[in-house]
Amino acid sequence: xxxxxxxxxxxxxxxxxxxxxxxxxxxxxxxxxxxxxxxxxxxxxxxxxxxxxxxxxxxxxxxxxxxxxxxxxxxxxxxxxxxxxxxxxxxxxxxxxxxxxxxxxxxxxxxxxxxxxxxxxxxxxxxxxxxxxxxxxxxxxxxxxxxxxxxxxxxxxxxxxxxxxxxxxxxxxxxxxxxxxxxxxxxxxxxxxxxxxxxxxxxxxxxxxxxxxxxxxxxxxxxxxxxxxxxxxxxxxxxxxxxxxxxxxxxxxxxxxxxxxxxxxxxxxxxxxxxxxxxxxxxxxxxxxxxxxxxxxxxxxxxxxxxxxxxxxxxxxxxxxxxxxxxxxxxxxxxxxxxxxxxxxxxxxxxxxxxxxxxxxxxxxxxxxxxxxxxxxxxxxxxxxxxxxxxxxxxxxxxxxxxxxxxxxxxxxxxxxxxxxxxxxxxxxxxxxxxxxx
Numbered sequence: 001x002x003x004x005x006x007x008x009x010x011x012x013x014x015x016x017x018x019x020x021x022x023x024x025x026x027x028x029x030x031x032x033x034x035x036x037x038x039x040x041x042x043x044x045x046x047x048x049x050x051x052x053x054x055x056x057x058x059x060x061x062x063x064x065x066x067x068x069x070x071x072x073x074x075x076x077x078x079x080x081x082x083x084x085x086x087x088x089x090x091x092x093x094x095x096x097x098x099x100x101x102x103x104x105x106x107x108x109x110x111x112x113x114x115x116x117x118x119x120x121x122x123x124x125x126x127x128x129x130x131x132x133x134x135x136x137x138x139x140x141x142x143x144x145x146x147x148x149x150x151x152x153x154x155x156x157x158x159x160x161x162x163x164x165x166x167x168x169x170x171x172x173x174x175x176x177x178x179x180x181x182x183x184x185x186x187x188x189x190x191x192x193x194x195x196x197x198x199x200x201x202x203x204x205x206x207x208x209x210x211x212x213x214x215x216x217x218x219x220x221x222x223x224x225x226x227x228x229x230x231x232x233x234x235x236x237x238x239x240x241x242x243x244x245x246x247x248x249x250x251x252x253x254x255x256x257x258x259x260x261x262x263x264x265x266x267x268x269x270x271x272x273x274x275x276x277x278x279x280x281x282x283x284x285x286x287x288x289x290x291x292x293x294x295x296x297x298x299x300x301x302x303x304x305x306x307x308x309x310x311x312x313x314x315x316x317x318x319x320x321x322x323x324x325x326x327x328x329x330x331x332x333x334x335x336x337x338x339x340x341x342x343x344x345x346x347x348x349x350x351x352x353x354x355x356x357x358x359x360x361x362x363x364x365x366x367x368x369x370x371x372x373x374x375x376x377x378x379x380x381x382x383x384x385x386x387x388x389x390x391x392x393x394x395x396x397x398x399x400x401x402x403x404x405x406x407x408x409x410x411x412x413x414x415x416x417x418x419x420x421x422x423x424x425x426x427x428x429x430x431x432x433x434x435x436x437x438x
Contacts, residue, residue: 008045008059008330017055019047028058032077096177103158104181110151111185111298111316114144125221128156137224141216144225151275152229156390163389171393178393186394189226190218192235194393203397204239204349204420206298208269212239213273234387235399238429242379245425247277249432252374254282257343261286265369267340268293268326268350271301272395279317290340294325326350330361336368345369352399356406360413367414367435376435380407382428407433 003010009030014039022046030038038060046057091099091398121140159178163183165172187193190210195203212235214227230236254262262284267273269291279287291302298323306319322339329335345366351359359378366376383401402410404422411420411433423432 001057003057006040007055010046010055010057013054013056019044019054021046025058028060043217061149065273070358093177096173097162100162100174100177101159103155103162106176107151107155108182108185111182114148115185115188115222118144118225119363122221136155137221140221141225141228142160143228145228145428148225148229149232152226152390153233155389156233156387159389159393160386163223163393175393175396183394186226188218188220188223189230190223191227191230192391192395195391195397200295200297202353203399204268204352205295206293206301209239209270209349210273212236213243234383234391235352235381235397238381241425241427241429242348243274243277243431245432246274246346246377246379247281248426249377249423249434250278250346251282253344253377253434254284256280256375259285261288262344263288263290263340263342263371265290265339265345266292267345267347267349267366269302270298272305274346274348275302276305279309279315279400280313284315288318288320288329290320290322290342292322292324292326292329292339294323294328296323326362327354327358329365330358335365337364339369341371342369342372343371343374344377345374346379348379351378351380351410353403354400356410359400363410363433363435364414367418367437370435370437372437374437376433378410378433378435380431380433382424382431403433407431 001009001011009152021044025042025044027039028042029036040060042058042060043055045059046055048055048057056310118140121136125136128136159174163174166174183196187196189207193206194211198205200207212231215231216224218224218227231240250264262282264275264287266272269275270293272291275289275291289306291299293299293302303319303321306317309315310317329338332338347362347366354362363376363378370376380402382397388401406418407422411422414420414435417438418435419438420433420435423434424430425432
């Protein structure tokens with residue numbers, strides 16, 4: 001059935017042999033959700049071809065179908081089906097590994113107790129002067145940092161042990177269970193909530209990257225205690241370190257251009273924190289900067305960052321802002337003409353979100369934007385602890401982690417005329433592919 005009204009209906013069929021407009025059918029039965037809602041004669045009002053199929057329109061002889069009843073039956077059937085699926089899902093809890101259920105229950109007990117206690121502390125602090133409130137809030141965070149790290153670190157390790165060798169279907173079942181049982185508690189951490197909701201459509205928008213570097217922020221002591229842990233492990237820890245790493249690599253590359261105006265292309269750089277750090281430490285007095293990002297808010301934040309830098313450092317900066325999702329550049333016929341020629345191109349987060357195939361295409365694309373002796377830097381994550389599954393199961397933060405071999409293979413796919421090196425950042429939290437045009 002493709003259409004329904006009180007006076008008739010239309011249905012689709014592969015063949016309509018013998019059916020002609022104006023013919024009368026002695027008996028037509030219309031059912032919804034397995035229940036008969038009409039039985040009686042009907043007149044063929046139309047027969048037409050649509051996309052290789054035949055659509056037949058029927059007019060009900062009495063000019064009446066119990067439409068409200070039919071829709072109600074359909075809605076009821078859909079609701080029953082939805083609830084049946086949910087009951088089946090809930091019944092599968094018996095099939096979950098006992099070690100997973102035990103780990104989740106222990107973590108939920110700890111988090112609920114911690115939240116109750118810190119809510120009580122919040123209430124007491126709200127009655128104190130601002131200076132006392134901040135001093136005691138910091139004391140509360142110092143007192144909880146160890147136990148929170150121990151408990152959530154243990155939980156993360158258990159999740160890794162349980163989920164690492166499981167199929168994607170099993171991991172999906174685990175994820176739904178973990179999200180229901182402890183997700184609401186853990187997502188009181190602002191970073192966890194941000195990466196789950198993905199308000200800008202992807203996992204590493206500029207505000208997410210900024211949160212990773214801010215440390216224990218949040219509206220409550222409980223949120224701040226969780227955020228303190230979240231920002232100290234896994235990808236958040238790596239992202240927080242990346243700003244200084246990139247600034248150092250970019251500054252080192254800039255020394256090859258002999259003090260002249262440096263042309264920089266920043267792709268998906270958000271608010272441009274690493275760009276600002278690089279310009280501060282490099283001693284460059286004039287730069288031409290092109291920033292590409294799909295989010296207008298990120299570009300506005302970067303514009304403000306560069307404006308502050310002009311005032312503070314007396315650097316002459318010509319900035320060009322291009323609002324375009326970086327992945328859409330792959331569809332451009334001549335992206336190098338759109339972006340121009342540059343001395344330095346850097347990708348602070350793009351490789352963390354793309355498959356090897358897409359990453360190789362992007363690297364080849366941006367390599368065409370390099371001028372003579374230009375350099376291209378792409379940052380990638382190193383998995384330095386066991387928190388991957390904590391972030392994936394609780395917040396659906398799916399990122400791409402590459403070892404040295406995988407990064408080397410990306411570099412090997414560059415066209416002739418380029419050489420590449422692998423750099424490891426401070427503390428070993430990030431790897432950087434550094435490409436130079438010969």
